[in-house]
Amino acid sequence: MSDLALAAFAAETNRHLVRKPRGDPVFRAFARTFDEAAYLGRLRENGVTWLPRTDPEFPPLLDAIHDPPPGLFLRGSAGSEALRRPTVAVVGARACSPYGAQVARLLGKELGAAGIVVVSGLARGVDGEAHRGALEAAGTTVAVLGCGIDRDYPAAHAELGARVRASGLVVSEYAPGVEPAPWRFPARNRVIAGLAAVTVVVEARERSGALITADLALEEGREVFAVPGEITSALSLGTNELLRLGAAPLLSSADVLELFGLTAQQPEAVDLTSTADAVLARLRDGPTSADELVRSTGLDAGVLASALTELELAGRAVAAGGVYRAN
């Protein structure tokens, strides 16, 4: 009776199982008739591979948690060795603020560029931005699903999922056919926390799924970082609370890279025009709308727009809802 039979049985009975249910006659009957070779063949046809926990290739970090999954379904062009490389989880709120989106994207990008594998949950908001950032830097990124490996969830991220698969991996402990359900997501979060040596929480409300990931990471003795946020923002309550409890504040990606003995790559030096430099100096004081910049710099609206585009192209500023932030 293999682990694959267990995963298939869990999918069939819509349960979450990490070890064989002893003395369960239904499972015994299922296992007797289970045709492992045929099942593997079907998986292969759909581009899915099965990595059982007993396999020496199985990521040791995930193996070390107290309730590791019986195995992982993998889908994507990267091999299972990607899961054994230095890995950082970047998680956070789905309904994040422009600040959270910016930080997640930046972290994904800088970690990805430094060769770290960025793990997240393919959800909207922070998760998606972290994946996008890593893809932007041509880094490897891994998405952990809380549903069957064959599902695109959320549907809005079907295209992002395809991009992740093209260069990285989508993984799930759930066999094809498992529907997404709210109770499966905390279990998914333990896989994210388990795969990663370090977990970074970018933005989280007071009772957020990202905090579950952080708690699980702490239980397993992994390093947890939290990105400090404004004390007035509900989206920062969870992360700021983590900081109070002793999580390390993340002030730049260098804080994480240091743990792996890596240094952050210097952003490519781009010569900025003096106008763009002056605008950037203003932006460093805080997020500002274009109109406020017109007044504070005294520049013409057209000239300012041109300078802002220059900063955006150089990766030194990002815009959201008409408000610009230094990057």
Place this chain on the structure above:
Amino acid sequence: MLARTVTHALVGLDARRVEVEAHLGSGIPGFAIVGLADRACQEAKHRVRSGIASAELEWPVRRRITVNLAPAELRKEGSGFDLPIALSILAASGQIPRERLDDHAAVGELGLDGSLRPVGGVIALAEAARRAGLPRILCAERSCAEAALAEIEPVPVRHLSEAAAYLRGERDPEPWVEPNGHRDEKPALDLADLRGQERARRALEIAAAGGHNLLLAGPPGTGKTMLARRLPGILPPLSTAEALEVTRIHSVAGMLAADRPLVTDRPLRSPHYNASVAALVGGGPGPKPGEVSLAHRGVLVLDEFAEFQRPALEALRQPLEDGFVSIARVGGRAVFPARFQLVAAMNLCPCGARGDPAADCKCSPQRLSAFRDKLSRALLDRFDLVVAMPRPRASELAAPPGEGSDPVCHRVAAARERLDAVRAEWTKEATELLDRAVERLPLSGRGRARARRVAETVAALACEPAVGAEHLGEALAYRSPTELGPA
């Protein structure tokens, strides 16, 4: 006992010749109108009968009256056939000379008291009459100025008895009021009313200069609507030919003012978001122009853009692309010009709090994506300029008022001349920047083409012969933000 009057029937913006024949015969007395007349046309029976009686003319009793509207295959609509029907009956019964009707067209609705009321589309009908070689048109007094725009001599008719007397040669036509005898002052909507919003003002100027469509996105109360309504004020005035085009459409829609029949100001239309597809692009059994055609040569403002029904929004795509609307009906095809400039305003999310630092957006991710899905990529592609307007701070609202509309209008006119005269060259720096932008930003092929167009307008506004990197840089700042999906 047969008489004939010439009139015209509207088919879209064009008019087709219709001959109204009246025959008085023997047989059981009665009154029939034949020739594919619609309901309003059939009701002419009652109006004509009462009108003739009220004008103290004689209704041919004890005769069988048949009125034929030829050609019979053309569907006739509306009340404009009342006057020609009455005149044909009067001529057939020998009360007015038949041959006098040969050099007059006639149009108008009769009241029960015999008075004549104006109908829509007179300029198109009068123009068709002139082309048909008819020197004069009998119409309501209030329609005369409009008919005169078609360069035909209008004969004002206030009452059916007046028309009869005139055709008998008993009286001369009365003088009528010249069109556009007085001009209104400029509309009071001036850019000086706006405080702050420098970026959006600049975008409005670029939109005016290049004829670009503009999308303003931001939380409520940031001046999106105020700004949109000030676009006609900075556009150059209509040329005479354009004014006539616009007048014709408005005439067919029955929307001309009696004292100012010639539309000289660029139209501004702002339909409510519950507008149907037919209301926007035109329609109806005898097709009538929709808002896009009423905004021809002017500005169509769609406030709360994301609240419009999806089919209505999708229906906008074709006129935006082609500059006209073609409506096919059993009886033929009507083509309405629709070369308008679109200014749309919308919130950044369903609750409207996005982009407002003082408010917390409560929209669920699902609601937000449903909101964005409503605006198809294909539709957003029609906007060359997209400006996110965040809520201004209190200090900005206390800023002195900005530049007025007049200087902006002059710059726009100069830029338009420049754009018409020369094709802009591209500097090497600008071309390189464009390549870099395509690489670094999410910028599609269409997004690239849009940026190119806008950059050329920016260069024209700056009176530069070539498009430089700074012009393209500015153009790229008005690309579609990621909040509305990738560009």
